[in-house]
Amino acid sequence: MATTVEKIMASPVVTTTLDSTTGYVRELMERKHVSAIPIVALEDETINLLGIVTNRDLRGVKDESTDVEFIMSRRIKSVSKETTLREAARKMIESEMHHLVVIEKEKVVGIISSMDFVKAVADGMI
Template structure:
């Protein structure tokens, strides 16, 4: 039996639109208890263009809250289809040395998967 990404991805996904500063993103991450936020542009039709992602690791050592988040974000964001299986998503994370994948469908962010989500799958013995 193959587990699909959609069965364990986290949603809804908190996003930020650009421009934004480090302080606001850090505050949002703290308030929501999350460790990564995709930075996006949203078109009038609701379709999303991902411009980057910022993680709590990106913010370590950034003490000036007025810094533009684009200066610390990672521009390359790896996207997975929610119907993909967990094994292919895990392999993508390993291949790209990343801890977060954004799940997109029809031009919209529908979820996010982190390396911790895979640990939870194993702990719950779902794989």
């Protein structure tokens, strides 16, 4: 049986909202040791995924008071927990993205990065 995304995803996911500043997101990434943070909005008790901010997005930002809305990527790729690692890797390669958000029943339940794949290989999971 093929290994699934659920085995290597980071969960629970560190998220934030559109009104967060780049300074806050940078500090949150450092404190939580993550390289990407999904940006969400709560609407009628449903959490909607709006975008993602990565450490790469923050590199050129000089004004720490900039709202993440202006630097986040709205191009998001997602997978389910049952997606095989092979399928997820293929999706990352085809989309040229380093992070995939894991969605279950319209909720953000995890995130995987290209580094998670490297760790899985090093740990003998793949």
